[in-house]
Every structure is written in structure tokens, then in C-alpha cells.
Amino acid sequence: MLAGIRTRDLRKTYNSPPPVAAGTGGFSFGAPKGKGKQPKPEVVALDGISLEVSPGEIFCLLGPNGAGKSTTVGVLTTRVRPTSGQAFIGEHDVWKEQVAVKRLIGVVAQRPNLDFSLTAREILAFHGAYFGLTSHERSKRAEALLDRFKLTDRADQMVRGFSGGMMQRLSIARAMMHDPQVLFLDEPSAGLDPQTRLLLWEIVREYNQSGKTILLTTHNMEEADALCKRLAIIDHGRVIALGTPRELKSSVPGGFLLRLRFGQHSPDLLDRLKALSGVREVRASDGDGTDLYADRGGSLVADVASLASAAGVELCDVHISEPSLENLFLHHTGRSLRE
Amino acid sequence: MNWKAFFAMLARDAHVARRNFVALLFQTFLQPLMFVFIFGRVMVGSGYMPPSYKSLLLPGIMAICMVGTGIWAVAMPLIAEFQFTREIEDRLLAPMEISWLAIEKVVAGTLQALAAGFMVIPAAWLLLRPGVDLNVPHPILFALVALLVALFSATGGLALGCSMQQTHIGLMFSLIVAPMIFFGCTYYPWSALEKFPVLQKAVLVNPLVYASEGLRATMIPQFPHLPLYAVLAGLIFFNALLLATGLRNFRGKAIT
Numbered sequence A: 001m002l003a004g005i006r007t008r009d010l011r012k013t014y015n016s017p018p019p020v021a022a023g024t025g026g027f028s029f030g031a032p033k034g035k036g037k038q039p040k041p042e043v044v045a046l047d048g049i050s051l052e053v054s055p056g057e058i059f060c061l062l063g064p065n066g067a068g069k070s071t072t073v074g075v076l077t078t079r080v081r082p083t084s085g086q087a088f089i090g091e092h093d094v095w096k097e098q099v100a101v102k103r104l105i106g107v108v109a110q111r112p113n114l115d116f117s118l119t120a121r122e123i124l125a126f127h128g129a130y131f132g133l134t135s136h137e138r139s140k141r142a143e144a145l146l147d148r149f150k151l152t153d154r155a156d157q158m159v160r161g162f163s164g165g166m167m168q169r170l171s172i173a174r175a176m177m178h179d180p181q182v183l184f185l186d187e188p189s190a191g192l193d194p195q196t197r198l199l200l201w202e203i204v205r206e207y208n209q210s211g212k213t214i215l216l217t218t219h220n221m222e223e224a225d226a227l228c229k230r231l232a233i234i235d236h237g238r239v240i241a242l243g244t245p246r247e248l249k250s251s252v253p254g255g256f257l258l259r260l261r262f263g264q265h266s267p268d269l270l271d272r273l274k275a276l277s278g279v280r281e282v283r284a285s286d287g288d289g290t291d292l293y294a295d296r297g298g299s300l301v302a303d304v305a306s307l308a309s310a311a312g313v314e315l316c317d318v319h320i321s322e323p324s325l326e327n328l329f330l331h332h333t334g335r336s337l338r339e
Numbered sequence B: 001m002n003w004k005a006f007f008a009m010l011a012r013d014a015h016v017a018r019r020n021f022v023a024l025l026f027q028t029f030l031q032p033l034m035f036v037f038i039f040g041r042v043m044v045g046s047g048y049m050p051p052s053y054k055s056l057l058l059p060g061i062m063a064i065c066m067v068g069t070g071i072w073a074v075a076m077p078l079i080a081e082f083q084f085t086r087e088i089e090d091r092l093l094a095p096m097e098i099s100w101l102a103i104e105k106v107v108a109g110t111l112q113a114l115a116a117g118f119m120v121i122p123a124a125w126l127l128l129r130p131g132v133d134l135n136v137p138h139p140i141l142f143a144l145v146a147l148l149v150a151l152f153s154a155t156g157g158l159a160l161g162c163s164m165q166q167t168h169i170g171l172m173f174s175l176i177v178a179p180m181i182f183f184g185c186t187y188y189p190w191s192a193l194e195k196f197p198v199l200q201k202a203v204l205v206n207p208l209v210y211a212s213e214g215l216r217a218t219m220i221p222q223f224p225h226l227p228l229y230a231v232l233a234g235l236i237f238f239n240a241l242l243l244a245t246g247l248r249n250f251r252g253k254a255i256t
Helices: A067-077 A097-104 A120-129 A135-147 A163-177 A192-208 A221-227 A244-250 A267-274 A298-310 A325-333 B003-019 B023-047 B053-081 B098-127 B140-161 B167-183 B190-195 B197-205 B207-219 B228-254
Strands: A007-016 A042-053 A059-064 A085-090 A105-108 A180-185 A212-220 A232-233 A238-243 A255-263 A279-284 A288-296 A316-323
Touching: A007 A067, A007 A192, A007 A244, A007 A316, A042 A085, A042 A232, A059 A067, A059 A180, A059 A192, A067 A085, A067 A180, A067 A212, A067 B140, A067 B207, A097 A105, A105 A163, A120 A135, A120 A163, A135 A163, A163 A180, A180 A192, A180 A232, A180 B053, A192 A212, A192 A221, A192 A288, A212 A221, A232 A244, A232 A325, A238 A244, A238 A325, A244 A325, A255 A298, A255 A325, A267 A288, A288 A298, A298 A316, B003 B023, B003 B098, B003 B197, B023 B098, B053 B098, B053 B140, B053 B167, B053 B207, B098 B140, B098 B228, B140 B207, B140 B228, B167 B207, B190 B197, B207 B228
Parallel strands: A059 A212, A059 A232, A105 A180, A180 A212
Antiparallel strands: A007 A042, A007 A085, A232 A238, A255 A288, A255 A316, A279 A288
16 A cells, blocks of 8 residues: 655644753653743744655655754654644544554654664564564564664674664664555664765665655755655745755756855945846845855856956855755755755 | 554563563562561561561562562663653554553563562561461452552552653652652551551551552451551552553653
8 A cells, every 4th residue: 555645734833841950950740830920932843834745755854953854754753743734644644543654654763762672683573573573574574674784793782882873774674674655764864974875875765666655854965866756845844945856956046056255245246246147146145245146157256256356356255056955945045054 | 452562562571671680680679688687587586676577577578579670660661761762762653552552561560560579478488487477368369459569569660750850760769769668668567657646647648558558468467457448449549540640641751
């Protein structure tokens, strides 16, 4: 049975309690109670996310830290209750049919959440048992996954001593153990070396070829570009752009981005830059910076430099980016993904 | 209800307990048995305590071992697994209603508490003999009380484990578990508090009182003890209260 993912106007507001360290040093039973009339601090994590991921698609949520990617995955995987809105896996409402949904999904959380009381092989075997696999199926699948993720030589060791990369690989293997229809990967390549990242990409593509839906989050544009059929760019809990990587990249005016820094701010110079051939958009960024969107890159630098010198303004720095998702994010938010 | 997942989780807990068996053994029995030796053997042998104290002590020690084991077996893993590593998540994501995971923890804790209780009887008896006057006229009643005591230890572990942060484990033992043991009529019968009427009433809010008095009522009925109906009512009430609190807090911790 193929299953897609659908969300309708998902909202999530956290009423985050004060941090433990800021408390009185005592402890409390149950939920922390508000003292007096102090309003609880509210953090809006999701501000109306509507998405539709087709069965068999690799879909990516791209955004900086704190954009709402993990909360979206949390809501879709029965771990974070939305404040409002609906989420569906296949035909099942995530918050009305949790058990049916859990049968369909495999989840790799952002932080390794392995069962530290067990060995790698036991983690896979018990996970299989929770999903009702027979003893024979469990050992066969565990063996195959350990081999695929290059963990066979450490299979019978406690995972407490594993490196971050090994834990991450085992987390992904565990999520695949019960052969879920929909696989959620929350920043799967964080902490992986380039070689292992390529192995992971290969495994993700392979898994997708068997008809499985994959939703992954990342703040790595290269990863989104390499893996996803479609992606949504998320910032401050909202979808700010949605489409195939190619469509999204072509939506940036010109595609190329020249980030310039001048010795001083000159509105007159900005107007002249706009008139250069191939320049689509000029935006003043912070301080003396200027972002220039254009359909050519390096060949513009000489023109920019001569315009600057004619205006008596020193050109201090030039950075050219080719068409990329990073440029797209910057164009929509005015901020870099890495900020 | 997905019994396959439920039993797989019980098997996982049994597997982990087996792996830590020797450490668990020392942790559960060393301190109570040292207490048995000093108070039941040395103090009685040297005449500072009456010989009947041996019989009075044994049910109390059994209650301490059971409650300590159940609380430890349920609360400590829960506190650790709900920390930022969220180790419990692979079980929360299993295709089973999440409250059943809490119930599975209670079942596992109850079984461990029962095992501890039934293992400490022969050990303490060997240390104390001769002079222990055990007398179990109603084995089924005794088994029922032991089961309720074990259940209380596990539901207490669930309620504590889902209410505490890891940084408060020390406080949990010094502010909750230790006073509960000392004011839980474990080392003395409830009737010994007659000269302290206020305290005698106040300790009735301590569920361990019903546990130790219940074991006393069914193992050494010849000594004074709380009436059995009060014991059963107290244990059932606290089991229900702790289970409800534990389940509510468990759900609160499992889903943000």
C-alpha cells in the first residue's frame, strides 16, 4: 500500500516552561504551574503549514535551524501534538489513528535516540519485535541492514561506545527495519563524513525506488538538490517556497547572485548597477553590502568595478554564487541559510 | 491492543534486567540484609532488642526490598530514557497505544518487586534464625497483599519517574524515598506509634505503612497490625492514585 503525506494548516505554539536552572531548585509533580499572572512565554513553531507529498516521492524540508522542520516531522510522527490543523499519512489522520499511522512510518530523529541498554543487533531485533516480525525475519533483516550500513563488525557491542556517525547509521537502519511505507529522516546527514553521506544518499534513493515515500529535512542545499524531487523552503514556521529544485532555482531573478561590499553607501551607484545589462534586481543588504541578482556572474565584476570607481566608491569585496537553493533562500528571507 | 508489541517490550526489559542481574542483586539486598544482621542479630543477640523483634522486622524488610526494587526498576529507566536522548522513542513509536508502554513498565516493575520480595524472605530468615516466628495462615491472602505491594512499588516508580528530572534523583531519594521508609512502619509496627498520636495519624498518608502492615498481617498475624480491610483499602487506593498520576504524567512527557 503506497502512502503519501498531507498536512492542512498545521500550527504549533509551545508554551515553554522556564528552564530548570532558572527555577527555585525544587521539583514539582506534573506540569509546571504558572505562578501569579505572569504570561507564559509563547513560541510559535508552526504558523500554518500545508503540504502534500505524493506516494513514492522524496520530499525535502529545507530551512535554517529553528525554522519548524523538526516540529513538522514531530507532528507527522505522533510525537508533537499540533495546536491546530490536520496531518495525514496515507488516509489516516495522525492524531486520530495513531497506531495505524505508526505502522506506516519509520522515523530517524534529529538526535540519535538509540536504546543505550542494548547492542546494535539487539536494537534492530527488538525494534522488529515491536512491529511483530518473526524471530527469523528479525535476524535476517537485522543482518542485512547491519551489513548495508557497514556495522557488522560492531553489531554485538553496546551502542553507548559508538561514534556519532555510527549511531546515526544505526538509527537509520532501525527506522528501515520494519520496512515502513513512509520514512522520515530529520537531518540524517548531520555529523556524517562525506563518504558516509554518499552511502546514505545511495540507500535513500534505493529505498525510494521500491515505492516508499521519504520526507527528509536538511539545511544542506547540496543534499536537497541531490535527493529531492520536490522541496519546501521553511522559515519561521511557514512555507516560503515550494517546487522542484530546478523550478525554485529558476525563480530567483537571473539565478546568479553577486554579494558586493562597497567602502560607502551610495544610492546613486545602486541605480546605475540596476541599469547594467543582465542585472535583474539590486538590493541593499546590511551596512555597505549590496546583493545583485543577475543572469551572469563573473563577467559582471569588471562592469561593477568600473561603475564603482566612476562613482568614487571603493569596491571592497565580491562574492559570486551560481544558481543555488542558498540564493533562493536568501532571496526570500534576506538571510543566509547558514546564519 | 497489540499484545505482540507489549510482550516484546516486556522481553526487552527482562533482557536488560538479566544483563544487570548481579548489580541489581547487590543494590536490592545488600543494605536491607546488613540492617537485618545488625538489628536482628547483633542488637537482639546482645540484649538491646527483644527476641520478638526478629519476627517483626522480617515483613518490614520485605516491604523495603519490594518497594525499593519496584521504584528503582521503573523510575530510574524512565528518568534516563525521557532525558534529551529520548531513548524511549523507539518504543513510543511502536504500533501500540502509548499508555500501554507505561503499563508494561508497571508490569515489569511489579514482577521484579515480587521476585525481590520472595528472594529476601529466605535470605533474611537464614540471617535471623533461630527465633523467627513466621506464620502464614492464609497463603492466598498473603499472595494478594504481596501483589498489591509490588504493584504499589511499580506505580510509585511510574509516578516518580514521570515527574522528576535527572538532576533531582538525589532529592527524590533523600526527600521522598528515605522519609517514606523511616515513617513507613517498616522497622516497627504501626501500633508502636501509639505514644505519638499525631504522628500515628500522619503516617497514614504514607502508602508504605499499608504495605509493611499488610505483610505483617499476613506473615506474623500474632503481632499487632492494622486491620486487613484497612490495608487492602489503603493499597488499592494508592495503587489507583499513583497509576492515574503516572499515566497522566507519562502521556505529558511522551507527547510535547
